[in-house]
Amino acid sequence: QVQLVESGGGLVQAGGSLRLSCAASGRTFSTYAMGWFRQAPGKEREFVARISKNGSRTYYTDSVKGRFTISRDNAKNTVDLQMNSLKPEDTAVYFCAADPTFHGSPDERTYPYWGQGTQVTVSS
Secondary structure, three states: OOOEEEEOOEEEEOOOOEEEEEEEOOOOHHHOEEEEEEEOOOOOOEEEEEEOOOOOOEEEOHHHOOOEEEEEEOOOOEEEEEEOOOOHHHOEEEEEEEEOOOOOOOOHHHOOEEOOOEEEEEEO
């Protein structure tokens, strides 16, 4: 089992940047692919980015490609999401999640472990 805690959310103006971090407990972090999801008010939670267990592969939803970068440090048990050129439509609660498959998935149902979320608000 793994416990996840996100940090780094906040309020930023459009065009600005934020870096989210997710810290995982336990010594099995490297056995999980990691994903970031987000949920905007009144909308369903959606996939944002994921990274394979060893960090060799990354995947992004189309709306964040070229703006967001996911990375992980298996020695520190952390996964980060660098968000640049933020837009008001990026406003959401952002969640990190752990998936035991190698590459992870854009389907949230494959992720058994979730953090509590961190709020990101982008003002226009």
